[in-house]
Amino acid sequence: MEKATFSVSYFLRLNKLYRNGEAPLLVRITYNGQRTEFTSNHRVKPEFWDQKSNKALGKTAYAKKVNGFLDHIYLSLCDSIKDLEERGMEVTAENIKNNHLGFIEFKQVTLLSLYSEHNQKMEALIGKGYSFSTLQKHLTTVEHLKDFLKMNYNSDDILVDKINNQFLLDFEFYLKSNKSISSNTTIKYLKNLGKVIRSALNAGYIKRNPFTGIKYHTEEVERTFLDRSELQLLIDKKIPNKRLEQIRDVFLFCCFTGLAFADVQALTADSLYVPNENEIWIKKRRQKTKKWFHLPLLPQAKNILDRYSNHKIREKGLLLPVPTNQKMNAYLKEIADLCGIKKNLTTHCARHTFAATVTLANGVSMESVSKMLGHSSLLMTKQYAKILDETIGREMQQLKDKLH
Known part of the structure; x- marks a missing residue:
């Protein structure tokens, strides 16, 4: 896979000067040969601008301020690319620009609504890859999540992108302490939740998997049998x-x-x-x-x-x-x-x-x-x-x- 090419250049719109003599700053994005432009909310005095070096000249406080603006724009555009990649969206020059400007609205999804959708799909596939007992375990996980959210957050639901590492640790502690559930069964409920979280990650509803860095170890259970x-x-x-x-x-x-x-x-x-x-x-x-x-x-x-x-x-x-x-x-x-x-x-x-x-x-x-x-x-x-x-x-x- 070829490495993507990305560059940012800046121009002054000298044909649209403001009354104080400053010119609007135009930003041009080039990504894999595709190009798009937008006018930033920054203004620059033409006498301080050097088009060849794409920055303000000199070491004055004004020049440092302008160049600081340029660095900020560049870093923000880089973050826009990373954000698109993490959400699974196509990275294009136009999408980079729109994401930077806030024109792309990402769907906000709640955890329990997403889990409900997951369970409905699973129910439709009972006998076609899933059993009712598997669905029952997910339904039980949902009930535990409802009780947990009510007790710890005084809420009926939570945005899925608000779920972080601490949320999972608190949920684990809640199952073991408040529900008196064994360690191994607790891990099964967390793994059920993990499946839904991965679907949110794949759909671009969240940027990072909150389970990253968490490791679960099942305890060896003595198996009862008759002699x-x-x-x-x-x-x-x-x-x-x-x-x-x-x-x-x-x-x-x-x-x-x-x-x-x-x-x-x-x-x-x-x-x-x-x-x-x-x-x-x-x-x-x-x-x-x-x-x-x-x-x-x-x-x-x-x-x-x-x-x-x-x-x-x-x-x-x-x-x-x-x-x-x-x-x-x-x-x-x-x-x-x-x-x-x-x-x-x-x-x-x-x-x-x-x-x-x-x-x-x-x-x-x-x-x-x-x-x-x-x-x-x-x-x-x-x-x-x-x-x-x-x-x-x-x-x-x-x-x-x-x-x-």
């Missing part, structure tokens, strides 16, 4: 309540398949295929990442599906009676109390149990587990492997046998 004895306890437990029994079965199905809540809730007969007489596989895309995963059903999972073969949920094309995620997790707390399990049972816990206890602890390769979970990276699967003392013990025993 062998806890999993067996859950399987063997007789639950008289029909509602809780169904929740337990859905949870166990996730323990033996690794399906996330959204995936088991949307599981249909179309997701199953039979490669041979004795095998049933699940083949579908993950709701969250849209990554394909292939999974042969273990006998425990197949038995649960068979148990609900005549359930009314099958009339809707679904395979298992799965409530909302909120109800599911609430019922799981009741089940944990019935079983005497002290761990917090959630649908995430079931997925972690499949990765850690059902597969990796039984020697299934990390690559296979990653594929079955629909992970986008093997690094995600490695998070489960490092928490298995059982795996370490087994591998060290194998080493002992070899050394012996």
Whole structure:
């Protein structure tokens, strides 16, 4: 890319002298060969002007004052170029002039109006690249921003170009202190906001990204999963309540398949295929990442599906009676109390149990587990492997046998 050429020259309009003998100062801009002119609001006495050197001659106070005007105009025009570039506008001689003179009006946009526009577009693309859960996270971010603006600024909104580094730091502190939100979840909300800020930057509504210079570090989270004895306890437990029994079965199905809540809730007969007489596989895309995963059903999972073969949920094309995620997790707390399990049972816990206890602890390769979970990276699967003392013990025993 060729470097742009830019020059500024000055002329006196000697044919339009003022009564005191001063002449208007004409400014000529040349950018990449294009030329435009405008009359400045400065006047110069012709006897002090040297056209060849493009400045006032001498070292008098008057000459210094005139040349100071010229320097100011030049720097202002340079700022005009930089401003156009930062806003993503085309840099031309005419635009440089108009921006310098204040003839270009840049649209002022508020943060929440821009965020609302972002969410409306995302809503229109649900199922076409976005999921409803992703939209829900952005809607929650907006609600936190509304509360923050009301408390810290006593306002319902704020101009997006007023958002700076301090605004982001204050918002982070607000989420952690006033909302008691964990550090990792706070970072997710800030990243959601960052996406909208980048759109403002690309549209030219702001000149600089206020996130520049801010670095966020997520904290390592201990992943809850059931060990062998806890999993067996859950399987063997007789639950008289029909509602809780169904929740337990859905949870166990996730323990033996690794399906996330959204995936088991949307599981249909179309997701199953039979490669041979004795095998049933699940083949579908993950709701969250849209990554394909292939999974042969273990006998425990197949038995649960068979148990609900005549359930009314099958009339809707679904395979298992799965409530909302909120109800599911609430019922799981009741089940944990019935079983005497002290761990917090959630649908995430079931997925972690499949990765850690059902597969990796039984020697299934990390690559296979990653594929079955629909992970986008093997690094995600490695998070489960490092928490298995059982795996370490087994591998060290194998080493002992070899050394012996």
